[in-house]
Amino acid sequence: MPSAPAAGAAVVRDGAAVVHRGADASGKMDTMPSTDSLVPRTGERAHDVVLAHIETELREGRLSVGDRLPGERALAEQFGISRASVRDAIRTLEVMGVVRSATGSGPKSGTVVVSDPTSALGQALRLHVASRHLPVADIVQARIMMETWCLSRAAGSTWEPAAIDEARALLDAMDDPSLPSKAFTALDAQFHVALSALAGNSVVSTMMESLRESTRGYVDEAVATLGNWDEIAADLRLQHRAIFEAVEAHDGERAARLVREHIEWFYAQTL
Amino acid sequence: MPSAPAAGAAVVRDGAAVVHRGADASGKMDTMPSTDSLVPRTGERAHDVVLAHIETELREGRLSVGDRLPGERALAEQFGISRASVRDAIRTLEVMGVVRSATGSGPKSGTVVVSDPTSALGQALRLHVASRHLPVADIVQARIMMETWCLSRAAGSTWEPAAIDEARALLDAMDDPSLPSKAFTALDAQFHVALSALAGNSVVSTMMESLRESTRGYVDEAVATLGNWDEIAADLRLQHRAIFEAVEAHDGERAARLVREHIEWFYAQTL
DNA sequence: TGGCCACATGTGGTCGGACCATAGTAGGCA
DNA sequence: TGCCTACTATGGTCCGACCACATGTGGCCA
Known part of the structure; x- marks a missing residue:
């Protein structure tokens, strides 16, 4: 039963109780308490987690223009979500002109923070x-x-x-x-x-x-x-x-x- | 085994010839510049096709606020692309405040054209x-x-x-x-x-x-x-x-x- | 030794199939 | 007649795979 509300990932959203997959089984126990998310704001729409994380990094200056984000696969593993959801979040940032994605390898490739509002x-x-x-x-x-x-x-x-x-x-x-x-x-x-x-x-x-x-x-x-x-x-x-x-x-x-x-x-x- | 199309191979899906990416280097544009959306335009990113199509529909008044878009699966079939790419395009529109997506069934569900810039x-x-x-x-x-x-x-x-x-x-x-x-x-x-x-x-x-x-x-x-x-x-x-x-x-x-x-x-x- | 080319590597992009949660609706049962 | 339960269609998420691309790296040849 992958739908087991592990880690207390139950949250009230818009009046409805949303129970979400709790990062399931893949060995994410080392980052379970994570930065600050035990009960307060977990259970978000999967890609919102990435979105919120990146916005925080941006706001606190840990990420700035020119920096490269970790690869999509790495982010997926880091947050315990699928690569598709990570892509969803990155697509959002890209549409907003916050990041720019490019294929290939080397410093000009990958997802880098830009500022193109x-x-x-x-x-x-x-x-x-x-x-x-x-x-x-x-x-x-x-x-x-x-x-x-x-x-x-x-x-x-x-x-x-x-x-x-x-x-x-x-x-x-x-x-x-x-x-x-x-x-x-x-x-x-x-x-x-x-x-x-x-x-x-x-x-x-x-x-x-x-x-x-x-x-x-x-x-x-x-x-x-x-x-x-x-x-x-x-x-x-x-x-x-x-x-x-x-x-x-x-x-x-x-x-x-x-x-x-x-x-x-x-x-x-x-x- | 999922059909693994070799590079440049033409796959027939739903009656429409779908040329996979990688055929751009060989002959490309010469294939029927039809405006019909069933023929994929090689060289364009998959999700851009959907994006361009929806923008055209919007511009020509065939889509307006309140209308519902076809389901993601239907759009994927219509354009001969995967549902993931359709979702990519819809996510873009959603971020721009052009559509709003909701799960479930009925008239209020699905992807609806809104205007929330x-x-x-x-x-x-x-x-x-x-x-x-x-x-x-x-x-x-x-x-x-x-x-x-x-x-x-x-x-x-x-x-x-x-x-x-x-x-x-x-x-x-x-x-x-x-x-x-x-x-x-x-x-x-x-x-x-x-x-x-x-x-x-x-x-x-x-x-x-x-x-x-x-x-x-x-x-x-x-x-x-x-x-x-x-x-x-x-x-x-x-x-x-x-x-x-x-x-x-x-x-x-x-x-x-x-x-x-x-x-x-x-x-x-x-x- | 020096330059060039083929392969290894890592990136985003796409694919297809699967399952889940949700929200209406139709049908069955009392 | 009225309630309740399946059914259905929707988006949301996940997985694993492959493709195209750009770069780096090593070996090969001159």
């Missing part, structure tokens, strides 16, 4: 846009709110030379007239992000980038069907230059106004 | 806060940006009576002096969200709620260690009333200023 949030937002739950118009409005805020703040502060140079380099790269539209929009997105990053708020930068990411498909599709892309690109270049100069001149009010007009104008073109 | 984004943000990648100070700043924007906009527009009544009801509920601090902060969060929702931007509302969600543990922990919680709660009640009245009086500027001071003041208390 942007693509994670962006992908999630994209799906919710797909399900008609988040209108594109609201995303555009949110972008305007964030970018005007960022640029106002950026203009009022001093920046690292490298940061402003990055934006300038992107500006120059976009001047190439032979650039495919898709490459242009990619640089465009990077430019907006680089400029907004001058405000020095990583959360806002992350969210802005995620919003942009979530609508990238929409933008590229719209651009591809535009007949007068060359003219529009020319306008965009001028607008970008004007915005950049306003920020560089520490004129926050003008920068905010210009970027607002810039985004609203471009969005109107794609309707 | 808030908890998904909130959980992801929380993990990145845990990994020291997103400072709490930046989150507070982002909240201030969003809430001041929301309240300015909310004050300048007309709202559904039900929406403003909800905020008022939360305000009244927080007046209960016997409320545990944790219950108070929960109502507090709901109040901020309800008020900000008056601005009518679902994306900003979602992000605001996610930010609050991601710092809930931090806030509750800080509140629990405060010695003078009763005094602070009294101050919070007054501030909430003032903010609410400013919005109700359509004084956007005052509402924005008050909510900024409110958040900054509370954050300062928890340091």
Whole structure:
């Protein structure tokens, strides 16, 4: 009877008594009391155990970006659960942009801790846009709110030379007239992000980038069907230059106004 | 003995030719670029097929909130992949807040399409806060940006009576002096969200709620260690009333200023 | 000796089959 | 008629195996 509630692994969850397999028989007795889990929080959904453990490790600094997690087989044995459940937990972390998995061997392989909230949030937002739950118009409005805020703040502060140079380099790269539209929009997105990053708020930068990411498909599709892309690109270049100069001149009010007009104008073109 | 298909061998399963991985190196794309989902697209990861299919269904409106997905076994058969890979894809969607899975039978069971970006984004943000990648100070700043924007906009527009009544009801509920601090902060969060929702931007509302969600543990922990919680709660009640009245009086500027001071003041208390 | 190639190793990815817990539902029995 | 028990379909977990990939390592040959 593997369903015997060994180790007192009975827990009340959502009003229902959930009795779970108690790490069964495989010689896990050495780690039975484990770190802290005797009765308090055991009995969780198997993969939640791994999830909670990794979050704790992260919070207490024992795991940080660049570190490699033990292999899936090792984790499974460590927690007395199956590899499938470990994979479940790791998949969760991967979707959230906390880890990245790669096959093969060597230092670049395996599951390593990264910090890529942007693509994670962006992908999630994209799906919710797909399900008609988040209108594109609201995303555009949110972008305007964030970018005007960022640029106002950026203009009022001093920046690292490298940061402003990055934006300038992107500006120059976009001047190439032979650039495919898709490459242009990619640089465009990077430019907006680089400029907004001058405000020095990583959360806002992350969210802005995620919003942009979530609508990238929409933008590229719209651009591809535009007949007068060359003219529009020319306008965009001028607008970008004007915005950049306003920020560089520490004129926050003008920068905010210009970027607002810039985004609203471009969005109107794609309707 | 489970049929051990040799590398590159074609296995016939359920009437559909399934080419196992490893055939990518040889001829691949030349095989019927059919859009039919019965033909696996080699070179794509197994679970990505399901993911892409569901996103398409979502985008084209064939799937919407409340619909039930086919069972995991059915999907596995439909795509000619294993149930484990189907589960991988569904787990991804679940983490993103696109579906919700429940065991059992009946209409409420199985995998159902929902739209819960808030908890998904909130959980992801929380993990990145845990990994020291997103400072709490930046989150507070982002909240201030969003809430001041929301309240300015909310004050300048007309709202559904039900929406403003909800905020008022939360305000009244927080007046209960016997409320545990944790219950108070929960109502507090709901109040901020309800008020900000008056601005009518679902994306900003979602992000605001996610930010609050991601710092809930931090806030509750800080509140629990405060010695003078009763005094602070009294101050919070007054501030909430003032903010609410400013919005109700359509004084956007005052509402924005008050909510900024409110958040900054509370954050300062928890340091 | 030096460079190259084949194999050993360890990783995540996939597979298929099995069993369990859960929650509705249909059917049997009183 | 009403209650209770099987039945069924669902996701959750487990196991053991194999595959594709990337790297390291050793031996072989020039």
